[in-house]
Amino acid sequence: MxxxxxxxxxxxxxxxxxxxxxxxxxxxxxxxxxxxxxxxxxxxxxxxxxxxxxxxxxVEAHFATWPELIERQIPAGAPALAGLVRLSFAVARAYRDDPVVRGGARLWGERYAIDATLPTPFVDWIAAAHALLDRARAEGDLADRVDPAAAARSIIHAFFGMHTVSDALSGRADIENDLTDLWRLLLPALLADPLRTEDTLTRALACTTDGPGVARKICADAE
CATH class of the missing domain: 1.10.10.60 (Homeodomain-like)
Structure with a gap:
């Protein structure tokens, strides 16, 4: 029952x-x-x-989807910057395809019409991006000139701003192409070696962790 x-x-x-x-x-x-x-x-x-x-x-169910998604997309030992890129594509697909995520996002945008206290968005994403950028620095992949805290805020601002524009122009049908273009702008500024931009993007896009253990192994091997 x-x-x-x-x-x-x-x-x-x-x-x-x-x-x-x-x-x-x-x-x-x-x-x-x-x-x-x-x-x-x-x-x-x-x-x-x-x-x-x-x-x-x-809205609460929308927020509850993210911790598991983060864990699934960033296995232990995977390079942090490639993981951040991979995670961003998983989130983009969720905003395009998952009805609860899509509904939760619109409801939060209309929060002033709802007589209920709703969770605050974005702060957890900024914290997650900050943690991944700190890891990237420890791994030697983050450029010395980059401040992880400031970069995390800017990445999340750019990412969700892109979502707003993509939703308005194409209903997010072009979100993955838009996101690829965004990372081609951001990665050269983030990487210690900007020449690794395409390699980092290719590895992230080629590696899927949507499945169970086999997919995780493929991801780890690809890295």
């Missing part, structure tokens, strides 16, 4: 997230969500007290 309730709740989150992304918070009603999910309003209220609580749960 508990397992079924959990599956129903997850399916409800995904359906609501898709509608919130398409129509916005104000443009989506509990009735709309019920019609799309096949649930009665009473069944929805069993899981969430109101639409604001449902929106908050989607």
């Amino acid at each position: 508990q397992e079924r309730a959990g599956a129903t709740r997850q399916s409800l989150l995904e359906t609501a997230a898709r509608l919130f992304h398409e129509r916005g918070f104000a443009g989506t009603s509990i009735s709309d969500i019920g019609n799309a999910s096949g649930l009665t309003s009473g069944a929805i209220y069993f899981h969430f007290t109101n639409k604001d609580a449902l929106a908050r749960a989607i």
Whole structure:
């Protein structure tokens, strides 16, 4: 029974997230969500007290996806800068393809219409980028002129600004090409040896860790 309730709740989150992304918070009603999910309003209220609580749960689920993604994309021992590039592509694909991530992002953008306290975005991404740049310095890959803290903030600013523009122009259909172009601008400034830009980008793009142990081994071997 508990397992079924959990599956129903997850399916409800995904359906609501898709509608919130398409129509916005104000443009989506509990009735709309019920019609799309096949649930009665009473069944929805069993899981969430109101639409604001449902929106908050989607934003929280959006944030909850990132720690596992970071762990999966940056295996222990993998070069940090290539890992940062690889992680950025995984995040970009999630913003393009994952309904909860897409819905959570739009809801946070409409946070002033939601009567709930939502998590603060970006700070964890800045911290993660900072940690990876510190690792890159210890590995000898980061240029001496680069301040990891300042660079981390600038990378996250550029990354999420690119998302906003890509979403407006193509619905993020071109996000991976846009991100490749962004890294071709950033990596020469970050690397101790700017001539390794294409090599770093190629390794990151060729290495996937979306699967279990076999994919991790391929990733480690490629590095």
